[in-house]
Amino acid sequence: MPAEPGGPGVPRPDITFAYGAAAGLAGDLLLGDPRRGHPVAVFGRAAAAVERGLWRDHRGWGALHTAVCTGGAVAAGALASACTRRSRAAAVALTAAATWAVVGGTSLGREARAIGGALAAGDIEVARERLPHLCGRDPQALDGPGIARAVVESVAENTSDAVVGALFWGAVGGVPGLVGFRAVNTLDAMVGHKSPRHRRYGWASARLDDLAGWPGARLTALLATASGGDPRGAARAWHRDAAKHPSPNAGPVEAAFAGALGVRLGGTLSYGGRVEHRPVLNGGAGRAVEVADIERAVRLSRRVGVLALAVCAGGRLAAGALRRRRS
Secondary structure, X not given: OOOOOOOOOOOOHHHHHHHHHHHHHHHHHHHOOOOOOOHHXXXXXHHHHHHXXXXXXXXXXXXXXXXXXXHHHHHHHHHHHHHOOOOHHHHHHHHHHHHHHXXXXXXXXXXXXXXXXXXXXXXXXXXXXXXXXXXXXXXXXXXXXXXXXXXXXXXXXXXXXXXXXXXXXXXXXXXXXXXXXXXXXXXXXXXXXXXXXXXXXXXXXXXXXXXXXXXXXXXXXXXXXXXXXXXXXXXXXXXXXXXXXXXOOHHHHHHHHHHHHOEOEEEEEEEOOEEEEEEEEOOOOOEOOXXXXXXXXXXXXXXXXXXXXXXXXXXXXXXXXXXXXXX
């Protein structure tokens, strides 16, 4: 592995990210999420403790909660990186461990396939029991086709949130970028929804998640368009329907997946007893989602994740080469 001009053994950030992210993504593909002591779960417990101490029905206190939790995660990543700055092997190992901890593509696929298997077997109650592991929909309000559509939508959105977004920010900021993005995404899931308790308190977390997720969502949509079964259909659905979605980041991703798979997504859904009537994505050209489309969505998600690694690592290497050429 090449070293910086400063001396042998000193890690080069671009090489460190490329090797470490590849190893970490391979670890996720082979092993899935860590079985015990998952760092994201540890962060979630810490964030919940901070919320108990800070909660007020006020945006300012919520912004403080976001700053404390996200800043703490980024600082921990920066400290760990500083401790490995003299060792190439340690720096790569740290990046690999951080990547493995923050990406979740394999667990996403496993949950989706488990629900798809239950639907294929005609066991809708098992599918309803497992759906909350994947998304926040009200499972009792969904029939079989509704569950299948919810799974495909969740696979699409979480490909951006759980894989591509993390790789993008890892390429930009190394280990602090990896853990910082996952911290932001986790906070949004915890307090960024529009419940009475979090409508004001979670505002800052939700807006920060929108900002942090913006580049990863567009990259996900682009890669889904390029690697799906119908690039023209995916591009057309993305261009025509993405802005109709209430989420600025889920819209491009779900529209591109809908076009790539040739299905219709969106429509009526229920969250926490609240019914939403969302516009249909790819409605003019797509068909209703079928159980078999869950497997197709999982395979597309995996292709997008591998391509995202290539794009992010390649971009980081190119940026490093350009910087060295200028120096």
